Amino acid sequence: MRLILRNVAARLGDDGSLVVAASPDSLARQPWQWDVRLSREPVGQSQDYVGAGIGRHHVCVRVDDAHVSAELLTQTFDDPGTERQTVTIGRPADELWLAVVETGTFRHGHLEVAPGDVLVWEGGDPVGIDITATSDERITVALVILRRTDGQSLRWVP
């Protein structure tokens, strides 16, 4: 399953922070696993989460560390303007990836993606993430990689 949340970053208030994705996502009928928050400024106690300022945002990831681990990195795709080729990134099917698009626009499958959009990939379809730049601006995303600590597949819970 793949989830695209349009223009999430625009919903941040001046001093606001926003949970852009979480699991469970709507109701706590199953144990809480993780959430990803986006903010203008760092929030909360840094020992409680994995966080970093990436582009215009602070991305902060909280996990139930008995079951889930998180990695946060900046992913950049060089020279989209000259190449404009489709790059396919392999994602292990048991990992859940989340990207906050900071700069650049690209096509992903049949969808156009722009800065401020948040994307989530989970499960076995799709595992390959294909990206084709659609502007000259370099593509930068804050990439969150979530895994289950027991090696099983991490699925998104609505």
Add this chain to the structure above:
Amino acid sequence: MYALNAWYVAAWSTEVTREPARRTICEIPVVLYRAVDGRAVALEDRCPHRGYPLSAGRLVGDSIECGYHGFTFDCEGVCVRVPAQEIIPRRTFVRSFPVVEQDGWVWIWTGEKDLADVSKVPDTHWMTDPAWATVTHSFHFDCRAELIHDNLLDLTHESFIHTTTVGDDYIYKHGITVVVDGDVVSADRLMPSVAAPPLYATTMQLDGLWDRFHCTEFRAPSFHVLHSGITGEGRPREEGYLIKVLNGITPIDAHNAHYFYAFSRNFGVDQQWATDELVEGLKTVLQEDADALALQEIGLQTRPPGEFDVLIAQDAGVAKARKVMARLLAAERQGTITTADLEPSSS
């Protein structure tokens, strides 16, 4: 509780005539008729005198005369005549609803009049575009409208409920892409290199392998456009045999809904036999959904409090749509989203 600040399909254009017609929309009784100049009118269908339905009365010019004691109301719902006296009491009016008629659909705005924004009426142009041929159906569904929204946003049910028409096991084996953009939630599935479903294969006279796709675009709270079709393997969707299924879902009350359905296709447009076949085939599909959701409604009504849906990743579209609906409902009561907004209740 309904999201009332919204456009709902009230009727097909052909159903609105010089004979008053009654519809219940979000528990509001509505009478629909045409003024002399052809304009569609929607008024609350309850006479303020003593509650008789105006739809049981008759039209007098642009006005409607109550069939009980003859109070008469104009297109704005203003009382213009009280037969038994000259003075019209001040409280004698009925509510009128903003109406938009477009492409054969009659929409009404059930909320605050000042908020009625005509630009928010969904695009349905395929209905009248000569490059497309359309089949329509109207159904009463014995279930709450939310179950129809869920049904359309999770088409894996085709593999189980529509086995003879549009279903196949390959559907649930392919993942979905869910996009949330304001009040619009879409769930898209691409099924590369598969056989065309039986219902379409006949109409399209096709065999071999195709890329099949369907994308449900839910324009909360009342309308879905299902962009579906098949195209050559690896080819762009626009090149393919395309179908736009338009679904106007209008709540009647907590356990019933109107379902206005239109199926527009860009192939075999002039082939009457294909249209005839689709009329029958699609009726079967809709009846399968109607039967299933009536059973689900009973299941929910008899579900003990404290038991809840178990949603899985594949339900992302359903879950995100429920969140959007919950936000609309909370906005109308100017409050925050509650747990009750987010899942079906047992009552």
